[in-house]
Amino acid sequence: MTxxxxxxxxxxxxxxxxxxxxxxxxxxxxxxxxTLYAAQAIVLAVAxxxxxxxxxxxxxxxxxxxxxxxxxxxxxxxxxxxxxxxxLRRSIxxxxxxxxxxxxxxAFVALAVLVVLPTTAQSQAVTREDLALAxxxxxxxxxxxxTRRSALTQVIGxxxxxxxxxxxxxxxxxxxxxxxxxxxxxxxLAAIVFxxxxxxxRDRFDSLDLGHLDTVGxxxx
Amino acid sequence: MLTLAQSLLPGVVEQALPIGxxxxxxLLALDGVATVFLLILFTLGTAAAVTxxxxxxxxxxxxxxxFIGAMSLALLxxxxxxxxxxxxxxxLASFVLVxxxxxxxxxxxxxxxxxxxxxxxACLVGAMALLGALPGGLDLxxxxxRAHPPEGLRAAAILALVLVGGGAKAGLVPLxxxxxxxxxxxxxxxxxxxxxxxxxxxxxxxxxxxxxLCGPAQPLWWxxxxxxxxxxxxxxxxxxxxxxxxLKSTLACSxxxxxxxxxxxxxxxxxxxxxDLSSLAALALxxxxxxxxxxxxxxxxxxxxxxxxxxxxxxxxxxxLGGLIHRMPVTTxxxxxxxxxxxxxxxxxxxxxxxxxxxxxxxxxxxxxLWFQTLICVVVALxxxxxxxxxAASVRLIGIAFLGRPRMPRTAAAYEVGRxxxxxMIGLAAVILVLGLVPGAFLSLAAPxxxxxxxADAPVRDFGLxxxxxxxxxxxxxxxxxxxxAVIAAAAFWLIRRHTAQGHRTGPAWDGxxxxxxxxxxxxxxxxxxxxxxFAQPLRRILATTLLGVQEDVDMPREADPRPxxxxxxxYDPAERLLFAPVGRxxxxxxxxxxxxxxxxxxxxxxxxxxxxxxxxxAIALAEQL
Numbered sequence: 001m002t003x004x005x006x007x008x009x010x011x012x013x014x015x016x017x018x019x020x021x022x023x024x025x026x027x028x029x030x031x032x033x034x035t036l037y038a039a040q041a042i043v044l045a046v047a048x049x050x051x052x053x054x055x056x057x058x059x060x061x062x063x064x065x066x067x068x069x070x071x072x073x074x075x076x077x078x079x080x081x082x083x084x085x086x087x088l089r090r091s092i093x094x095x096x097x098x099x100x101x102x103x104x105x106x107a108f109v110a111l112a113v114l115v116v117l118p119t120t121a122q123s124q125a126v127t128r129e130d131l132a133l134a135x136x137x138x139x140x141x142x143x144x145x146x147t148r149r150s151a152l153t154q155v156i157g158x159x160x161x162x163x164x165x166x167x168x169x170x171x172x173x174x175x176x177x178x179x180x181x182x183x184x185x186x187x188x189l190a191a192i193v194f195x196x197x198x199x200x201x202r203d204r205f206d207s208l209d210l211g212h213l214d215t216v217g218x219x220x221x
Numbered sequence: 222m223l224t225l226a227q228s229l230l231p232g233v234v235e236q237a238l239p240i241g242x243x244x245x246x247x248l249l250a251l252d253g254v255a256t257v258f259l260l261i262l263f264t265l266g267t268a269a270a271v272t273x274x275x276x277x278x279x280x281x282x283x284x285x286x287x288f289i290g291a292m293s294l295a296l297l298x299x300x301x302x303x304x305x306x307x308x309x310x311x312x313l314a315s316f317v318l319v320x321x322x323x324x325x326x327x328x329x330x331x332x333x334x335x336x337x338x339x340x341x342x343a344c345l346v347g348a349m350a351l352l353g354a355l356p357g358g359l360d361l362x363x364x365x366x367r368a369h370p371p372e373g374l375r376a377a378a379i380l381a382l383v384l385v386g387g388g389a390k391a392g393l394v395p396l397x398x399x400x401x402x403x404x405x406x407x408x409x410x411x412x413x414x415x416x417x418x419x420x421x422x423x424x425x426x427x428x429x430x431x432x433x434l435c436g437p438a439q440p441l442w443w444x445x446x447x448x449x450x451x452x453x454x455x456x457x458x459x460x461x462x463x464x465x466x467x468l469k470s471t472l473a474c475s476x477x478x479x480x481x482x483x484x485x486x487x488x489x490x491x492x493x494x495x496x497d498l499s500s501l502a503a504l505a506l507x508x509x510x511x512x513x514x515x516x517x518x519x520x521x522x523x524x525x526x527x528x529x530x531x532x533x534x535x536x537x538x539x540x541x542l543g544g545l546i547h548r549m550p551v552t553t554x555x556x557x558x559x560x561x562x563x564x565x566x567x568x569x570x571x572x573x574x575x576x577x578x579x580x581x582x583x584x585x586x587x588x589x590x591l592w593f594q595t596l597i598c599v600v601v602a603l604x605x606x607x608x609x610x611x612x613a614a615s616v617r618l619i620g621i622a623f624l625g626r627p628r629m630p631r632t633a634a635a636y637e638v639g640r641x642x643x644x645x646m647i648g649l650a651a652v653i654l655v656l657g658l659v660p661g662a663f664l665s666l667a668a669p670x671x672x673x674x675x676x677a678d679a680p681v682r683d684f685g686l687x688x689x690x691x692x693x694x695x696x697x698x699x700x701x702x703x704x705x706x707a708v709i710a711a712a713a714f715w716l717i718r719r720h721t722a723q724g725h726r727t728g729p730a731w732d733g734x735x736x737x738x739x740x741x742x743x744x745x746x747x748x749x750x751x752x753x754x755x756f757a758q759p760l761r762r763i764l765a766t767t768l769l770g771v772q773e774d775v776d777m778p779r780e781a782d783p784r785p786x787x788x789x790x791x792x793y794d795p796a797e798r799l800l801f802a803p804v805g806r807x808x809x810x811x812x813x814x815x816x817x818x819x820x821x822x823x824x825x826x827x828x829x830x831x832x833x834x835x836x837x838x839x840a841i842a843l844a845e846q847l
Contacts (some may be wrong), residue, residue, distance in 0.1 A: 111838055142831045145827055
């Protein structure tokens with residue numbers, strides 16, 4: 001019975017994370033994008049603590065706490081501050097329309113399921129389904145990075161991709177905590193570097209639209 | 222002689238070196254095959270080293286011992302790693318040596334050479350990996366590979382890789398394009414080593430990998446690619462040797478020809494062994510080894526001569542040479558000895574090797590059915606054509622460069638080379654004279670190799686004095702023929718001396734119907750004697766028009782225009798036009814495409830990565846569904 005509940009609940013949480021990824025993909029307003037990212041991180045923290053309880057691994061509670069503190073609270077508030085200081089309140093223009101993006105996203109999820117389910121036929125059921133969900137989240141994060149023009153939303157795409165990695169990490173029983181911590185630390189470093197870059201790009205071009213960077217590259221040809 | 226050779230040669234004892242791959246020490250062994258090639262290498266190496274004493278020390282001089290050492294390592298290797306290490310070190314050292322006199326032409330030749338050497342190395346690494354993929358994991362020891370010879374598709378892949386890898390380094394058509402420029406760019410003694418020894422090491426690698434390691438149980442068609450490539454090399458090299466404008470390229474093209482001859486011998490040995498004709502296999506292999514020895518000697522000698530000529534006259538172009546027989550008698554004598562062998566005149570080293578190879582080819586129709594017999598007929602005809610072309614090339618070489626009148630003032634004032642260079646040439650000339658007179662003795666040196674690879678004795682009789690293809694046939698008894706000819710020549714000389722008037726006078730050199738040089742042209746007008754290009758014209762028009770795409774453009778001035786008429790001849794090597802040029806264009810196109818990736822926008826480069834990832838995942842999903 002416990003196993004059944006663990007199975008259902010972990011899938012539910014993974015499913016919520018995936019739905020939030022789709023929401024991120026379709027959302028145009030920056031404020032809402034940051035809120036959705038924070039919500040995804042909070043659900044991820046809940047999923048991590050649920051896995052910690054059902055697998056009986058104390059380390060996963062640490063992961064949950066770190067996720068909640070860093071990605072649920074600290075990074076979103078930092079992003080909000082950046083957006084405020086750079087005066088990025090207006091809506092953002094995706095490079096690709098919402099409908100084609102959604103179609104591509106659904107195709108990516110289908111591909112992830114097609115890849116993961118047959119290749120992991122021998123392993124535990126929980127791990128299989130969760131791995132498919134995690135790979136979908138990673139692919140949707142990549143898609144978000146591809147379809148957005150603004151550097152800030154590209155970074156949120158990257159951070160959401162990293163949420164997918166953590167989701168994969170927590171659902172595999174017995175993965176050392178060190179791996180998750182290393183990934184989290186890497187993302188923190190990347191966030192700092194991105195933050196610095198935002199201000200440099202903004203100072204130089206009065207905009208975070210990366211199209212300006214590309215024209216610079218062309219003039220150096 | 223045979224027993225002496227046997228007692229001199231040690232048995233196959235593997236010697237492990239304290240270095241090598243982790244847990245796999247490098248192995249050395251000296252067997253019959255390696256002995257023959259080491260003999261060539263050390264004879265040539267000694268001559269080249271003595272000659273190198275005469276040249277001023279250059280920055281690249283240290284590469285010469287490395288070159289010889291690397292070749293020895295490749296020949297002594299008893300495992301794949303050591304063999305490849307020696308082979309690659311040999312390529313690298315010779316690349317450095319080609320760059321001894323840096324210039325734009327030299328750099329281009331060296332780059333082309335390095336590219337082909339890399340291709341050869343890559344192919345041989347692949348072949349070695351396939352050979353070493355044994356049931357018990359990767360094992361590169363020759364002994365282990367011999368115990369499990371490859372079969373089927375794997376063996377065919379090995380054959381293809383060895384043909385490309387070894388053939389590129391040996392200079393077999395169509396991968397011979399690097400050879401003439403690289404040999405022309407290197408100093409004389411280096412070219413001698415490259416042509417005489419390095420191409421032989423490449424042939425040794427082919428021999429070791431195909432005849433030895435792949436075992437005797439291979440199908441009959443295995444030798445056919447070698448025979449075809451060899452015949453093509455022999456003819457193309459022979460034709461080009463008659464058309465090249467300089468001394469060293471001529472010799473290099475003739476190297477392509479003789480490498481082709483040796484490859485034919487190896488191919489015939491492979492075929493004969495597959496048909497269980499062990500004595501024919503021994504004859505073909507013996508011919509190949511004998512011709513390798515002979516070619517190593519006389520081509521090395523001729524390259525030393527070319528180096529001496531270039532050193533003293535400052536040019537290697539035929540258009541600047543001529544009349545050197547008066548100024549450089551020792552060099553000319555050495556050139557005559559080498560050129561006689563090159564032309565395969567009887568009683569010379571080249572004749573012994575080619576005769577044995579021809580005997581093997583003429584006996585080869587026994588091997589297979591109608592198709593094979595037709596192939597052999599064509600190959601024998603092409604071999605005869607190539608031998609004739611070689612004779613024409615050597616006549617052109619001697620006639621234009623050493624006879625006639627000098628074509629440049631500096632050539633007219635040339636001096637004989639120093640004593641070191643003379644010693645190198647005289648030593649090699651002596652070796653090949655002996656080889657020409659007693660070829661059977663040298664052939665019995667190859668007896669252990671023949672017993673190991675063809676499981677038959679060397680085709681030698683009468684204590685190594687006669688080369689005998691079959692036990693019943695008379696064979697080629699060079700010492701007896703030499704004795705007979707010497708007696709006849711002495712008698713003729715004595716008769717002529719007895720019946721002629723005393724005293725002599727010197728007439729003008731034959732110069733195409735013109736008399737002695739007029740007084741206002743102290744060196745004679747060079748244009749009144751036939752040039753290298755005009756000497757080659759008949760052959761060029763008959764053979765090279767289609768083969769080499771020769772075009773002759775005549776620029777005839779109009780009436781009352783005092784400028785001279787000019788004829789411009791352009792020619793292309795077919796391999797260069799049909800193989801190297803398209804590959805070069807493909808490389809340009811690819812690098813152009815790859816260059817564009819560098820300037821993609823950030824989102825585009827992300828897209829490229831994601832697309833690749835998606836394709837990868839889709840491939841996995843597809844593989845799972847199937």
